[in-house]
Structures are given as C-alpha cells and as structure tokens.
Amino acid sequence: MDRTTTNQLPGRDDDDRIVAAEYERLRTSPLFTRSPVLSRLLQFLVEHRLQGGRSAPKAYAIATEALGRNADFDPAVDSYPRVMVGRLRTLLDRYYAETAWVHRLRVPQGSYEIVVQRRASPPVRPTAGEDDAPAADASGKAASPSRPDGRTASARRSFGLRWRWIALIVALALAAGWWASTHWARLSHSAAQPVPLLEISMPQSGDTPISRALARALESRLRDGLRRFDLVDLRSAGPAAVAAPADYRLDASIVRTIDGPADITLVLNRTADQRTIWSQQFHLAESEMPGFAAIDPAIAQIAGDYGVIVRDQVQRRPDDFAPGYPCLAQFNRMRQMRSPQGARQVDACLRATLDRKANDPVALNALSLLRFSDWQARRDTPEGAKAFAEARALAFRAYENGAGTAAGQFAMARANFYGRNCAGGLAMGNGALRLNPYDADLSGFMGLFKLACGQSEEGGLLLQRSLDLDSSYPGVPAVTLAFVRSQAGDQEGAMAILARVPSPSKLEPQYLLIRSIVLARQGHLPEARVGWRRLLDYTKQPADAAPETVLRQFMITPAVIERAAAAVRESGIPSTAPRP
Known part of the structure; x- marks a missing residue:
C-alpha cells in the first residue's frame, strides 16, 4: 500500500535525502525545463523543506519569494499561489505517471508542503503468456505437455518459432517496400523540404481576469510576429493542429504583480528530444502591456533569417543542402557568416528548389540576392552584366508570384534600388x-537604402x-549606423557599435573603412592609417x-561613396598613408 510521510513522521533525514x-x-x-515558473516554485518548496522548515510555507511567501509578486501582495484577494501550486501538483503527477517509482514527491491537497510518498516496489508489468505457464510437477520442474502426434512441447515451439520468423521477415519486407515507396521522394530530395513547424503554447498566468487577459494578449503578439517570417511555419491554434506534430514549441509565462x-x-523547446534550446526573460512595466512590443526582439531572434530555429537546424545538419528549407537555411548561414566558400552549393540548391517550386518567392528572392552579390564583385564585366540581368529577372518573378509577401516586395525593392530607382525602391520597401x-534583416537593409536615397532620419x-x-x-547595417553616429559627432557611440560587431564582419571592407574614420576622429590617426592600408590591400589599390x-x-551608390570619401579626406587618413 502507498503511504505518505510528512515532516512529523520519523526518518526526516532520510526523507530529506530523497x-x-x-x-x-x-x-x-x-516537463520542468519547459515550465520555468513551476520549476522555480518546486525549487522554492524543496529549499524551504531542506532548510529546516517544519511547516508548510505560507501563500504570501510563495507569491513574493517564488512567483515574483511585490511585498504588498494580499493572498486574501489573489489566489495565484494556490493556482500555481495546483498546476505543480498536476505536473508532478504527469512526471511520475511515466516513471516507475518507489518514492516520489507530492504536494498534498490543501497544503503547500513537499512530502515524500512511498510504495513497496515499482509496478511490474506481467510478462506475455504468464497466465498460461504450465504447472510444475512434484520435483518443481515445469511439466512438458505432449500431444497425441508424439511431438513434445519443445518441438512444437521450435516449429512455431520458425514460422514466426518467416512471417516477421515477410512483414518487414512489405513494410520496407511501403516505406521506401512513400519516402523515396524525401530520400532523393525530389521534393522541396518544408520549413519547421512551431507551436505556441497558451501562456501560463494567474487566475484573475486581468492575468488571463494579459496571457491572451501575449499569445496574440507572439502569433502576430512569428507568423510573418518565411523560415518557420506557425501551427494553428485550433483543433486541426493535432494532426501535424510540431518541430518546436514555444512556452510562455507571465507573472504579474498587483x-x-x-x-x-x-x-x-525542440520537441524531438524535449530539449530547451533558448530562453529569455523580460521585465515589463505596466505601460508596456498589453501591447507587449518589448518582446519584439525575442520574436526576431527566434524566427529570423538566421535566428534560433535556423541555427539549430544548421547545427544539427551542417552539410544538408537539400532543396527547400535546408538550402534556404544554408543561404542565410553563408550570408551571416560572410563565408563565400559555399556559394556554389547554395546557388545550385536554390536552383534545385526552384526546379521543384518554380514560383516560390522566398527562393526567388534569395537567388536574386545571390546574383546581385555576383554582380557587385564583377561590375563592369560581361559576367557582371549577366548576373545583374538575372538578378533583376528573379526579383520580378519573386514579386509577380509573391506580391503580397515581404519576400516578394523586398526583392523588387532591392532591384529598384540597385537600378537607381529610389521612388520605386522606397515604395516596395x-x-x-x-x-x-519584426524582421531585423529587412529593417537593416531598408535603413541602408533610405540613407542612400537621402532619407537620413528614417534610415x-x-x-x-x-x-x-x-x-x-x-553586419553592414551596424557599421552604417556607426558611420551615422560618427557623422553626428558621437565618436564614442560609433565605436561602441563597432565593438559589438562579430568577428566575420570585422574582415569586411565597410568595417575597415568606418573604423578608420572613427579612430581618426578620436585622435588615433596612426591606428586609423593601419586600417586604411588594410583596405587598400583588400581592394588592390595603390597607396x-x-x-x-x-x-x-x-x-554601389554614388551619394554614399561621395559622403564616405569626404569623411576619409576630412579625417586626414590617406594623406601620408604609405604602402606597407
């Protein structure tokens, strides 16, 4: 029989160890890693017991010390501690329902105390055929019944076992044939692979009407932001969602003070192994709710072009260039890492994606950007002209097939900007x-384009x-913002931005240029000239x-080149910068 030990029963030290x-x-x-609020509550109750608490903690202590409520919390009017302890009971029951336990933790009904529940042994499932076991003879050995045909039970079992093996082999062969026929397209990458599916759980909150309303508003903000990104598919909230298992699950909780x-x-969480791959906490003032704009960075970081989900997929399959989502993930990895080594593979897999989904605006936009990059590296050459023409054609196709998408409109905006059509580019952008x-990449490049088109403040x-x-x-948006700060006289702010630029971007010519200008304006002219000489080497230009x-x-843009060149001259960098 199960029994529960409490703090008043003997064996307190043993129970504490358990x-x-x-x-x-x-x-x-x-279960608990994806429920941070309940995990913190469990930690508080356990620590209260292990630190010598001889009675259950009070609701006020739970609210203020475990659940983040302010000192003026009133348990007489707010049932939040009771609600959360009830949820903790449910979570504990779920955990132990899947575990063969001899002792477990419980929070008895009507109490806030952690106790130990024991039973003599974990449940044992009867083995197959146990009820049909032959009776033992007087010597204690199991009797071996015989049949009129003279075959012993052992012989019959051997004969039956052979037939079972044959049946099993046939079944496996049939199953393998069926699996291969239904999955061959995936194995051979003949179909473009879809984007990961993300599920958003209803945020955990208190039981008051205001708390429930805030939870709904938080979920709405998360859904509104995450649904707008191309590299994650949002699982619907209705009953139809049950049919499609999610690849990731986003859990949220809101703990509100009075x-x-x-x-x-x-x-x-990654659902395949129930592992938490990212978490973040925000402290919001009352004025920031129920809009919840303060969580926009989390939305961008989860679902962005090289956000948490894309990085997780690439890290798990670093060499996967299959058509569809894997290829798009590798494309964004190449962009963010400033690594052109995989450009040919990315070009090939993007074209393979379009062979399978000819009108996909996301893939068309990506290949258009890749070809514009080829044009920039080969300007004033026949190869560059060919790349530019194809990049524009791909952008037009992206817009034609995705006029209502951010990818389609931005592809057309980029084509207009590179074609020196600011009016068209700004309208599309x-x-x-x-x-x-919510897209950081889109905001950054639109900032660049607006600056180039004379809209400095908006840019x-x-x-x-x-x-x-x-x-x-x-990358480039940060470096450009540093230049804007420097032009406004804020050299310290400009250098602070440059200091946060990751290593791959520090090898880019834009970074070398702007850092040299800022250093010169700060009075570090020798160091600025070292940076300028590196830029000369990079561009293969004489001193x-x-x-x-x-x-x-x-x-590319003449106006930007003119402003940057004027800053270089004004700072005195090139006048005495000899070749190394």
Whole structure:
C-alpha cells in the first residue's frame, strides 16, 4: 500500500535525502525545463523543506519569494499561489505517471508542503503468456505437455518459432517496400523540404481576469510576429493542429504583480528530444502591456533569417543542402557568416528548389540576392552584366508570384534600388516593412537604402531598430549606423557599435573603412592609417589611390561613396598613408 510521510513522521533525514535526489531528477526533466515558473516554485518548496522548515510555507511567501509578486501582495484577494501550486501538483503527477517509482514527491491537497510518498516496489508489468505457464510437477520442474502426434512441447515451439520468423521477415519486407515507396521522394530530395513547424503554447498566468487577459494578449503578439517570417511555419491554434506534430514549441509565462509590472518568460523547446534550446526573460512595466512590443526582439531572434530555429537546424545538419528549407537555411548561414566558400552549393540548391517550386518567392528572392552579390564583385564585366540581368529577372518573378509577401516586395525593392530607382525602391520597401515589421534583416537593409536615397532620419531609425531587434549578426547595417553616429559627432557611440560587431564582419571592407574614420576622429590617426592600408590591400589599390576609387570597389551608390570619401579626406587618413 502507498503511504505518505510528512515532516512529523520519523526518518526526516532520510526523507530529506530523497527530496533532494528527486528534485535533481525533476528539475532536469523535459516537463520542468519547459515550465520555468513551476520549476522555480518546486525549487522554492524543496529549499524551504531542506532548510529546516517544519511547516508548510505560507501563500504570501510563495507569491513574493517564488512567483515574483511585490511585498504588498494580499493572498486574501489573489489566489495565484494556490493556482500555481495546483498546476505543480498536476505536473508532478504527469512526471511520475511515466516513471516507475518507489518514492516520489507530492504536494498534498490543501497544503503547500513537499512530502515524500512511498510504495513497496515499482509496478511490474506481467510478462506475455504468464497466465498460461504450465504447472510444475512434484520435483518443481515445469511439466512438458505432449500431444497425441508424439511431438513434445519443445518441438512444437521450435516449429512455431520458425514460422514466426518467416512471417516477421515477410512483414518487414512489405513494410520496407511501403516505406521506401512513400519516402523515396524525401530520400532523393525530389521534393522541396518544408520549413519547421512551431507551436505556441497558451501562456501560463494567474487566475484573475486581468492575468488571463494579459496571457491572451501575449499569445496574440507572439502569433502576430512569428507568423510573418518565411523560415518557420506557425501551427494553428485550433483543433486541426493535432494532426501535424510540431518541430518546436514555444512556452510562455507571465507573472504579474498587483501594482502593474510583470515578468515574461519565453522558453523554446525542440520537441524531438524535449530539449530547451533558448530562453529569455523580460521585465515589463505596466505601460508596456498589453501591447507587449518589448518582446519584439525575442520574436526576431527566434524566427529570423538566421535566428534560433535556423541555427539549430544548421547545427544539427551542417552539410544538408537539400532543396527547400535546408538550402534556404544554408543561404542565410553563408550570408551571416560572410563565408563565400559555399556559394556554389547554395546557388545550385536554390536552383534545385526552384526546379521543384518554380514560383516560390522566398527562393526567388534569395537567388536574386545571390546574383546581385555576383554582380557587385564583377561590375563592369560581361559576367557582371549577366548576373545583374538575372538578378533583376528573379526579383520580378519573386514579386509577380509573391506580391503580397515581404519576400516578394523586398526583392523588387532591392532591384529598384540597385537600378537607381529610389521612388520605386522606397515604395516596395515600405510595403515589405508593413508586412513584417519584426524582421531585423529587412529593417537593416531598408535603413541602408533610405540613407542612400537621402532619407537620413528614417534610415537611421531603421538601422537602430535592426540592432534593437537582433544584434547577433548586425553586419553592414551596424557599421552604417556607426558611420551615422560618427557623422553626428558621437565618436564614442560609433565605436561602441563597432565593438559589438562579430568577428566575420570585422574582415569586411565597410568595417575597415568606418573604423578608420572613427579612430581618426578620436585622435588615433596612426591606428586609423593601419586600417586604411588594410583596405587598400583588400581592394588592390595603390597607396595614392583617390578615396572614391577605393570605395567604388565595394560600394554601389554614388551619394554614399561621395559622403564616405569626404569623411576619409576630412579625417586626414590617406594623406601620408604609405604602402606597407
């Protein structure tokens, strides 16, 4: 019979050791790693017991010390501790329902105390055929019944076993044939592979009407943002969602204090192994709710072009260039890592993707950008002209087949900008931003384009938003924002931005240029000239080359080249910069 031990029963030290050991198992289990609020509550109850608490903790202590409520919390009017302890009971029951346990942790009904429940042994499932076992004879050996045909039970079992093996082999062969016929397309990559499926759990919250309303508003903000990205598919919230298992699950919780502020916790889990791959916590003021704009960076970092989900997929399959999603993930990895080594593979797999989905605006947009990059490296050559023509044609196709998508509109915006059509580029780019205001990459490049088209204030704001959304891989937008800060006289702010640029971008010519300008304006002219000499080496230009000539090797827009060249001259960098 199961029995429960409490703090008043003998064996308290033994029970405490069990509590500590069970807690370690629970806190590392998938159920609790994806429920950070309940995990913290369990930790508080366990620590209260192990630190000598002889009675259950009070609701006030649970609310203020475990659940983040303020000191003016009133348990008489707010049932949040009781609700969360009830959820903890449910989670403990779920965990132990799947575990063969001899002792387990419980929180008895009507109490906030952690206790140990024991039973004599874990449940044992009867083995197959146990009820049909032959009776033993007087010697204790099992009797071996015989048949009129003279065959012993052993012979019959051997004969039956052979037939079972034959049946099993036939069944496996049939199953293998069926599996191969239904999965061959996937094995041979004849079909473009889909994007990962993301499920959003209903945020955990308190039981008051305000808390429930805030939970719904938080879920709405998450869904509104995540649904706008191309490299993640959002699982629907209705009953139809049951049919499609998700690849990732986003759990959220909101712990609100009576006077307004709240802690928001987001946890992203990979469902294949129930592993948490990302989490973040936000402390929001009352004025930031129920809009929840403060969590926009989390949305961008989860679902962005090289966000958490894409990086997780690439890390698990680093050599997968299959058509469809794997290829798009590798394309974004190549862009963010500034690594042209895989460009041919990416070009090939993007074309293979379009062979299978000829009108996919996302793949068309990606291949268009890749070909524009080829044009930039080969300008004023026949190969460059060919790349430019194909890039524009791909952009037009992306727009024709995805006029209502951010990918389609931004592909057309880029083609217009590179064709020096600012009016058309701004119109299309603004449309793309309206379709996805959460995309750090889109905001960054629209900031660049607006600066090039003379809209300096709007361009600077978009560059800043790009960094606010995701500063992990800022690249050219961050470097350009540093130049904007430097032009405004804020050299310290400019250098702070440059210091956060990741290593791959520090090899880019834009970084070398802007850092040299900022260093010179800070009075570090020798170091600035070292950077300029590196830029000359990168562009293969002589020491006495005009700044405009150097900058044209990696810049496109004449107005931007003119402003940057003027800054180089004004800072005094090239006047005495000898060749190394």
